[in-house]
Amino acid sequence: MNYCKKPCSECPFTKNSLPGWLSDYTAQELHLIAMNEMPFPCHMTHDEDLEWDEAGTESAPLCAGALMYMKKGAKMPRMVELARILKQIDIKDCENILSTPEFFKHHAGVDITKK
DSSP states (O other), X not given: OOBOSSOOTTOTTBTTSOTTOOTTOOHHHXXXXXXXXXXXXXXXXXXXXXXXXXXXXXXXXXXXXHHXXXXXXXXXXXXXXXXXXXXXXXXXXXXXXXXXXXXXXXXXXXXXXXX
């Protein structure tokens, strides 16, 4: 599988991303896509007509931010190829990636750590 080695400048999983900008997704949907191990392509590399099975190809590499978000969230994918990629990512490189609570607060204005 092909994947981006670092997040793009507009990656919604980064701390410097535009708050609330998630394209056609909600914060919950984007979180579930990443954590449910769906191969998620970098939005900067393809057009809107991309099929899910094209994610991870040379023309639609996987999103580094989504991969690092999984890594930071201690999610180890069952999909062998994704697990292999996550093992290659150094947790130190995830410093600019939002944690799950930060992601929801940043994009939805919701603090999931408060009751």
